[in-house]
Amino acid sequence: MTACLNGSTLTLDNTVYSVDQLDMVIELAKKRFGFVRTSKRGGYWNMPNAFDIETSSFFQQLENSSEPQKVAIMYVWTISIGGYIVMGRTWYEFMVLMDGLRRGFRTDNQHRLIIYVHNLAFDFSFFRKWLEWKKVFSIDNRKPVYGVTVDGIEFKCSYLLSGYSLAKVAEHLRNASVKKLVGDLDYKLIRHSKTELSEQEVQYCINDVQIIVAYIYDSMQENGNLENIPMTKTGYVRRYVRNMCFYKDGIPCKDSVQELEYKERIHKLNLSLEEYYQLKRGFMGGFTHANPFYVGKVINNVTSFDFTSSYPAVIVAEKFPMSSSQLIDFIDNEEFEYSINNYCCLFELELFNVCSVLFFDSYISSYRCRELVKPQINNGRVVRADHLKITVTEQDYFIIRKFYKWDKMRVANFRRYKRGYLPTPLIKAVLKLYENKTILKGVEGMEVEYMRSKEMINSVYGMMVTDIVRELITYENNMWENEQGRADEESKEFDAAREVVKYNRNQNRFLFYPWGVWVTAYARRNLFTAIQEFGNDYVYSDTDSVKVVNAEKHKEYIDRYNFMQRMKLIKAMQHHKLSMNSVEPKTQDGKSKPLGAWDFDGFYTRFKTLGAKRYMVEKDGKINITVSGLNKSIVVPYIMEHSKEPFDFFSDNMEIPGEYTGKQTHTYIDTPRGGTVTDYNGVKASYYERSAIHLCASPHKMKLSDDFSEYLKFIRGLDYGNKVL
Numbered sequence: 102m103t104a105c106l107n108g109s110t111l112t113l114d115n116t117v118y119s120v121d122q123l124d125m126v127i128e129l130a131k132k133r134f135g136f137v138r139t140s141k142r143g144g145y146w147n148m149p150n151a152f153d154i155e156t157s158s159f160f161q162q163l164e165n166s167s168e169p170q171k172v173a174i175m176y177v178w179t180i181s182i183g184g185y186i187v188m189g190r191t192w193y194e195f196m197v198l199m200d201g202l203r204r205g206f207r208t209d210n211q212h213r214l215i216i217y218v219h220n221l222a223f224d225f226s227f228f229r230k231w232l233e234w235k236k237v238f239s240i241d242n243r244k245p246v247y248g249v250t251v252d253g254i255e256f257k258c259s260y261l262l263s264g265y266s267l268a269k270v271a272e273h274l275r276n277a278s279v280k281k282l283v284g285d286l287d288y289k290l291i292r293h294s295k296t297e298l299s300e301q302e303v304q305y306c307i308n309d310v311q312i313i314v315a316y317i318y319d320s321m322q323e324n325g326n327l328e329n330i331p332m333t334k335t336g337y338v339r340r341y342v343r344n345m346c347f348y349k350d351g352i353p354c355k356d357s358v359q360e361l362e363y364k365e366r367i368h369k370l371n372l373s374l375e376e377y378y379q380l381k382r383g384f385m386g387g388f389t390h391a392n393p394f395y396v397g398k399v400i401n402n403v404t405s406f407d408f409t410s411s412y413p414a415v416i417v418a419e420k421f422p423m424s425s426s427q428l429i430d431f432i433d434n435e436e437f438e439y440s441i442n443n444y445c446c447l448f449e450l451e452l453f454n455v456c457s458v459l460f461f462d463s464y465i466s467s468y469r470c471r472e473l474v475k476p477q478i479n480n481g482r483v484v485r486a487d488h489l490k491i492t493v494t495e496q497d498y499f500i501i502r503k504f505y506k507w508d509k510m511r512v513a514n515f516r517r518y519k520r521g522y523l524p525t526p527l528i529k530a531v532l533k534l535y536e537n538k539t540i541l542k543g544v545e546g547m548e549v550e551y552m553r554s555k556e557m558i559n560s561v562y563g564m565m566v567t568d569i570v571r572e573l574i575t576y577e578n579n580m581w582e583n584e585q586g587r588a589d590e591e592s593k594e595f596d597a598a599r600e601v602v603k604y605n606r607n608q609n610r611f612l613f614y615p616w617g618v619w620v621t622a623y624a625r626r627n628l629f630t631a632i633q634e635f636g637n638d639y640v641y642s643d644t645d646s647v648k649v650v651n652a653e654k655h656k657e658y659i660d661r662y663n664f665m666q667r668m669k670l671i672k673a674m675q676h677h678k679l680s681m682n683s684v685e686p687k688t689q690d691g692k693s694k695p696l697g698a699w700d701f702d703g704f705y706t707r708f709k710t711l712g713a714k715r716y717m718v719e720k721d722g723k724i725n726i727t728v729s730g731l732n733k734s735i736v737v738p739y740i741m742e743h744s745k746e747p748f749d750f751f752s753d754n755m756e757i758p759g760e761y762t763g764k765q766t767h768t769y770i771d772t773p774r775g776g777t778v779t780d781y782n783g784v785k786a787s788y789y790e791r792s793a794i795h796l797c798a799s800p801h802k803m804k805l806s807d808d809f810s811e812y813l814k815f816i817r818g819l820d821y822g823n824k825v826l
Contacts, residue, residue, distance in 0.1 A: 117307070120189055134149075149313075150180065152218050155175070163774065203254065208254055226243065229576075234251065246332050292781070297784075347364075347526075370423070371425050402704070403708035404648070405705065421613075428515070432512060445615070450490070455488075465489070471492070535686065539687070580771075715727070735763045
C-alpha cells in the first residue's frame with residue numbers, strides 16, 4: 102500500500118529486516134519522509150513510526166526465593182520505521198537499534214525522532230531501565246503519555262491518542278488495509294528469545310506496528326504534520342472547541358475580536374484553592390443503581406429509555422456558574438431558599454436522623470459523605486443514617502429534599518455563583534458536533550467522521566472537569582515516585598495553590614471548572630424525574646437511561662418531559678440567537694433527533710440485575726451481559742456453554758474462570774530478574790529483565806457486599822410499595 106502526504110509517501114513493506122540492516126532501512130525511510138524545522142526545539146522527523154513488544158509471563162523458582170516468583174520476559178520486539186519493518190529478539194539488539202536510530206537520524210534534544218507505542222505504559226515497564234531518560238510525562242502512576250530519551254528519541258502512546266484497541270484502530274484506517282490478527286499468539290505458551298516463531302506469529306507482530314504506522318499517517322494527513330497531532334484523544338476536541346470559542350467559525354486568525362471578548366469574560370471566572378477543593382468534593386458523576394426489590398429477580402418485558410446526548414443537552418439548555426463565587430459565612434433560611442432558587446450554589450450539607458422517603462431507590466452516595474454515622478446502605482447509597490455530612494450543589498439538594506426526610510439540617514461554606522447560559526461560541530461548538538453526529542450516523546463512507554463527532558461531543562464535558570491540580574508523577578533515576586517516596590503535605594499544598602493561580606491566569610483557558618460539576622448535577626436531576634415517575638415500575642438506571650416495566654403507563658410523563666425540554670431549548674436558542682434546527686437535526690432517514698429528549702432504546706424479553714453495572718438481558722432471542730470489568734464477547738459464550746439457563750447461572754457467587762473473563766492481573770516487577778526458562782517446544786534459553794509486568798488471567802467471582810445483602814434481606818421482609826420505610 103502506498104499513500105502520499107504533501108510529497109511524503111507511506112509504503113507498508115512487510116519485509117522483515119534485522120538490526121544489521123538498520124542503516125539501509127533508515128535511508129529508505131528518509132527518502133520518503135523529511136525533517137521539519139520548528140522554532141521551538143529545532144525540529145523533528147515528520148515520519149510515522151511504531152514499536153511493540155511481545156512478552157511471556159510465568160512462575161519460576163528464583164535464587165534466594167522460597168517459593169515460585171512471578172517472571173515476565175520480552176521475546177520479540179518489532180519496529181516500523183516509516184512503514185519498514187525491523188525485528189529483534191533480545192534487549193542487546195534493542196540497544197543496537199536505539200544506537201542506530203540515534204546515529205542514522207542524528208537525533209538529539211533539538212532533533213527528535215517520534216515513535217508511537219500502543220499502550221506505552223506496558224512496553225515502557227519493560228524497556229524503561231534500558232534507556233536514559235530526559236523527561237517522562239505521566240497522567241497517573243506508571244502511565245506515561247510520552248517519554249524522551251537523552252538522545253532525542255521520543256516514545257508516545259497511540260492508545261491514549263486513539264482511545265481504541267488495535268482491532269478498532271484497524272477498522273477506521275483511511276489509507277491502508279491492515280487487520281489486527283486475532284488468535285495467532287497463544288499467550289499461555291511460554292516463549293523466549295530462541296523460540297522459533299511461525300510465519301503467522303511473525304505476521305501478527307508486523308500487523309500490530311503497521312496498524313499504528315497507518316493510523317499515525319492518517320493523523321498526519323488530518324493535522325498537517327506529526328507535531329500537530331495532540332498527545333491524547335481529548336486534545337482533538339480541546340483544540341476544536343477552543344478555536345470555536347476564540348475565532349469566528351473556528352478558523353484561527355490574528356487580532357481576533359472574538360478571542361479578546363471571550364478571554365475577557367472567562368478571566369472574570371476565577372477560583373481559590375479552598376473553593377477548588379470544595380468543588381472536587383461536590384463533584385459526582387452519573388447515577389447508576391438498581392431498584393433493590395428487583396435485584397436478583399428475572400423480570401419480563403423490560404423497556405429501556407435513554408436521553409439523547411444527556412450531557413450535551415444540559416450544557417445547551419441549563420444555566421451555569423457565570424461569576425466568581427460569593428462565600429456567605431452565615432445564611433438564614435430565607436436567604437438560603439432565595440439563593441438555591443436563583444443562583445448556582447455549593448455548600449456543605451449536614452443532616453441528622455435522615456431517612457429515605459421512597460422505597461425504590463436512594464440518592465446519597467455513601468462514598469461521597471465526609472461523615473456518616475450508623476448508616477443503612479443500599480449498594481453504596483444511604484437509606485438512613487443518624488448523621489451525615491456531604492458537599493452538594495443546589496441541584497443535589499433539590500433531589501435530596503424530595504427523596505429524604507430528616508430531623509435537623511445544617512449548612513456551611515455556602516458559595517453562590519451568578520447563574521447564566523454558557524457562552525454562545527461554546528454552545529455553537531457543541532451543537533455543531535451534535536449535528537455532525539446525527540446527520541453522519543449510518544452514512545456509508547463517513548464512518549470515521551461519525552465516530553469522531555460522537556467521541557468529541559462526549560468529550561466536551563470531560564474537558565470541563567479535568568483536574569486543575571494533578572498529583573505530580575515523577576520518574577527519575579529509573580524509579581517511579583512510588584518507589585522514591587512522596588513529597589510532604591506542605592510542599593504538595595504549595596504546588597496545588599500554584600496550579601490554581603496558573604489556571605486562573607492561563608491565557609488559553611476557555612472553560613471554567615464549576616461548569617462540569619453542574620453538568621452532572623443537572624443530568625442526575627433529569628434522571629431522577631424518571632425514577633420518581635416510574636416508581637414501582639422502575640427497575641434500573643445508568644447515568645442517562647432507565648429500564649422499566651409497564652412503560653405504556655408512563656407515556657404521558659415521557660411526552661411531558663420532552664415538551665418541557667423543548668421549551669428550555671427554545672429559550673436557550675432565543676438567548677443565543679440560534680436556529681432550533683441546531684438542536685433538532687435530522688438523521689439520514691429524515692427523522693428529527695431533539696437534543697436531550699427521552700428516546701426508546703430497546704425492549705428486553707428478560708432482564709436481571711445484581712446491582713450497579715451488573716445485569717443480564719435477553720433481546721431478540723440473544724443473551725447479553727454487562728458486568729464491570731468483564732469482556733462480554735468471551736463471558737457470554739462461556740455462560741451459554743456451561744448452563745442450561747443463563748439467568749440462573751447469573752447470580753450471586755457466579756464464578757468465571759480467568760481465561761473467560763478478559764481480565765488480567767498486572768504485577769509490576771521493579772527489580773532485575775534473570776535465569777533460564779524452557780519454552781513450549783522444550784527449548785531452553787537464558788533471560789535477563791531489568792523491569793517488567795507479569796500478566797495473569799484473573800478469574801471473577803460475583804459477590805454482593807455484606808451491607809447490600811443485609812439490605813436486600815431487610816426489604817424482602819417488607820411489603821413492597823411506594824411508601825416510607
